[in-house]
Amino acid sequence: MSSKDWIEKDYYAALGVEKSASSDEIKKSYRKLARESHPDHNPGDPKAEERFKAVSEAYAVLGDEKKRREYDEMRSLFGSGAFRRNARGAGQPGGMPFDVSDLFGGAGGSEARFGGGGLGDLFSSIFTGGGAGGAARPRGPARGRDVETEVALDFPDAVRGVTLPLTLRAPGVCETCHGNGAKPGTQPVACPVCHGAGVTTRNQGSFSFSEPCRNCQGVGTVVEEKCPECHGTGGVTKTRTLNVRFPAGVADGQRIRLAGRGEPGERGGPAGDLFVHVKVRPDELFGRTGDDLTLTVPITFAEAVLGTDLRVPTLDGTVTLRVPPGTPSGRVLRARGKGVVRRDGRSGDLLVTLDVVVPATLSDEARAALETFAAQTPPAAREHLDARVRRFS
Ligand SMILES: [Zn+2]
Numbered sequence: 001m002s003s004k005d006w007i008e009k010d011y012y013a014a015l016g017v018e019k020s021a022s023s024d025e026i027k028k029s030y031r032k033l034a035r036e037s038h039p040d041h042n043p044g045d046p047k048a049e050e051r052f053k054a055v056s057e058a059y060a061v062l063g064d065e066k067k068r069r070e071y072d073e074m075r076s077l078f079g080s081g082a083f084r085r086n087a088r089g090a091g092q093p094g095g096m097p098f099d100v101s102d103l104f105g106g107a108g109g110s111e112a113r114f115g116g117g118g119l120g121d122l123f124s125s126i127f128t129g130g131g132a133g134g135a136a137r138p139r140g141p142a143r144g145r146d147v148e149t150e151v152a153l154d155f156p157d158a159v160r161g162v163t164l165p166l167t168l169r170a171p172g173v174c175e176t177c178h179g180n181g182a183k184p185g186t187q188p189v190a191c192p193v194c195h196g197a198g199v200t201t202r203n204q205g206s207f208s209f210s211e212p213c214r215n216c217q218g219v220g221t222v223v224e225e226k227c228p229e230c231h232g233t234g235g236v237t238k239t240r241t242l243n244v245r246f247p248a249g250v251a252d253g254q255r256i257r258l259a260g261r262g263e264p265g266e267r268g269g270p271a272g273d274l275f276v277h278v279k280v281r282p283d284e285l286f287g288r289t290g291d292d293l294t295l296t297v298p299i300t301f302a303e304a305v306l307g308t309d310l311r312v313p314t315l316d317g318t319v320t321l322r323v324p325p326g327t328p329s330g331r332v333l334r335a336r337g338k339g340v341v342r343r344d345g346r347s348g349d350l351l352v353t354l355d356v357v358v359p360a361t362l363s364d365e366a367r368a369a370l371e372t373f374a375a376q377t378p379p380a381a382r383e384h385l386d387a388r389v390r391r392f393s
C-alpha cells in the first residue's frame with residue numbers, strides 16, 4: 001500500500017461510513033461488508049473479490065487509530081489537489097509520512113533533479129510554503145541570481161554621465177567539462193547508490209519517503225575522474241567585463257539596475273539583474289544639491305562694498321558673475337544652466353556663495369586707509385542692542 005493510495009482512495013466511502021464515524025461504527029460496517037463480499041460467499045465473482053479487497057484495505061487503515069489519524073491528516077493536507085502548508089511538518093521533509101515519488105511520479109525521471117526546478121522546488125514549495133500561498137511556483141529553468149556591486153565615480157563623471165568597464169567575478173560553468181565535472185574524454189556515471197534517480201527512498205513502518213541521495217547530492221550521477229579545471233564541481237569563478245553607462249546626474253548612494261545583466265540563468269533560464277551601488281567621490285571645489293552645483297568664492301570687503309566682476313570656474317569652463325556694489329557676505333549668485341544636466345536635457349544651476357574674508361593682518365598703509373574709512377563711515381546700526389545693554393549698566 002502506498003501513500004498515493006491514501007490520497008486517491010476514500011476509505012470512508014469504501015466502508016460506507018461518515019468521516020466522523022466512531023471506531024465501533026467502522027468495525028461494524030467492515031464486518032458486514034466483508035461478510036457480504038467474502039470470496040467464500042461469492043465464488044468466481046471477480047467484482048465481489050475486488051470489493052472485498054477494497055474493504056479490507058480500507059479497514060486496515062481506518063480500523064487502526066494511529067493509521068486513521070495519519071490518513072485523515074494526509075487527506076486534509078493534500079485533499080482537493082491543493083497543497084496546503086503543513087504547520088507541523090513545515091521544513092521537515094524527513095518527517096513527512098508520504099512518498100514524494102509516489103505523489104508526483106517519475107522521481108527517477110529526468111525532471112527529478114534537486115536544484116534544477118524539479119523535486120527540489122516542490123520540496124521547498126510544500127514544506128516552507130514557498131511562493132504565494134504555499135503553492136508550487138511555476139516550473140522552468142531557474143532564473144539567474146541578481147548580482148550587486150559597488151562603483152566609485154569621480155564627481156565630474158557623475159555629473160556628466162560616464163561609461164565605465166565594470167569587472168565582475170561570478171560563478172560560471174566550467175568550459176573544460178561543460179559543467180559536468182568530468183575529466184575531458186570521460187563522462188559522469190550513474191550514481192551507484194540511487195542508480196541515477198537522485199533520490200533514495202526509505203521505508204518507515206507502512207510509509208516511505210524520499211530524500212536527496214547523499215552520495216550524489218541528488219544529481220544522479222557521480223564523477224570518477226575529475227575535471228582538472230574545476231576539480232569536479234563543474235563550476236568556476238569567472239570574470240566578465242561589462243560596459244556600464246552611468247547617466248548624467250547620477251548621485252551618491254543611488255542604485256542602478258541593469259536588467260538581465262546579472263548571472264545567467266540555469267539551462268537557458270532568464271538572467272538575473274545587476275545592481276550597481278554608486279558612490280561619488282567628493283570634488284575638491286564643487287558640491288551638489290540636487291541638480292545644482294555649489295561653489296564658495298571668497299571676496300574682499302572692498303569687492304563686496306564696491307562691486308566687481310568675478311570669473312569663477314564651472315565644471316566645464318568658466319563663467320563671469322557680476323557682484324553688485326553693497327553685496328553682503330553669504331549672498332548666493334546663480335549661474336543658470338551650469339549645474340547638472342537633467343534627464344529632460346535641461347540643467348540645474350551653479351550656485352556661488354560669496355564669502356567676505358576679513359584680513360587678519362594689514363600693512364601700515366592699509367591700516368591708515370582703513371582708519372580714514374572708519375572715520376568717514378556712520379556707526380553700525382546697533383541702537384536696538386545698545387538700549388538693552390544700558391539697562392544693565
Ligand atoms: Zn545518488
Ligand SMILES: [Zn+2]
Binds near residue numbers: 174180
Ligand atoms: Zn570542469
